[in-house]
Amino acid sequence: MTEISTIYLLDGVSGQGVEAELRDAIEEAQLGDWQTQWQPALIKVLQELRRKGVPMAQWPQSWHWDWREKTARVQGFLAFPGFCIVCGGVTQGLMLLDLRKVAREPSQTGKPLVYVDYLEVAPWNRPDLEQRPQLKGVGMALLTAAIALSEQEGYRGRIGLHSLPQSEAFYRDRCRMSDLGPDGAYQNLRYFEMTAERARSFLGEE
Secondary structure, eight states, X not given: XXXXXXXXXXXXXXXXXXXXXXXXXXXXXXXXXIIIIIHHHHHHXXXXXXXXXXXXXXXXXXXXXXXXXXXXXXXTOTTSOEEEEEETTEEXXXXXXXXXXXXXXXXXXXXXXXXXXXXXXXGGGOTTTOSSOSEEOHHHHHHHHHHHHHHHTTSTTOEEEEEOGGGHHIIIIISOOEEEEEETTTTTEEEXXXXXXXXXXXXXXX
16 A cells, blocks of 8 residues: 655745655556656757757766666565655656665665665756756655655665766755765766764754
C-alpha cells in the first residue's frame, strides 16, 4: 500500500505555498506522466537548444534517463525504494534509492546510509530549463524524504549520491553536503554525502 504524505511546495510565480503529495512508490501513473508530459516538454527544450546552437555538453545531463527502464530494473526489491511528488494531479519529481551502501566520509566510514541513485524533477520545475519554474522545492522535498527514510532505517539521516556536473553546486552549496571529490569508479562523477550531524541541521532548516 502506497503511503501518501502531505507536503508543501512554492508556486514559482506567486511564491505562495502549494499542497502536494509525497508518495513512497513510483507507480504506472507516474511513469505515464514521465512518458506523456515530461518527455514532450524536454524534447521542446532540446529542440530549442539545438536551434540556438548550444553544444550537447551543455544540454540537461539527465535528458537520456529512462524512468520506465530504471524502475523495471529494481521492481520488487525492497532495497530499492522509490518516491515521487504529485501536485495538481501531475508527477513533479521522481527518486530511486539504494539501501545497500555504506558511508565514505571519514567521520562516518563504513556506517550504513541511504544512497540516492536517481533524482529528477519535471522539466517545468527546473530553473536551468525554465526562466521561472512552476513549482519550487521539489528536489529539496525529495532529499528530505531520503533523509527521513534514513532515520527510519536507523541510519541517522546519512545519505550519499553521485552528482551530475550541472547539479554539483546544488548539493555542495544549497544542501551543504560533504564533497568527497570525483569517483573514478563511477564515471568520475563527484560523490557527496550528508553526515548524521548535517542531516539534523538540514531537517531543522527545511
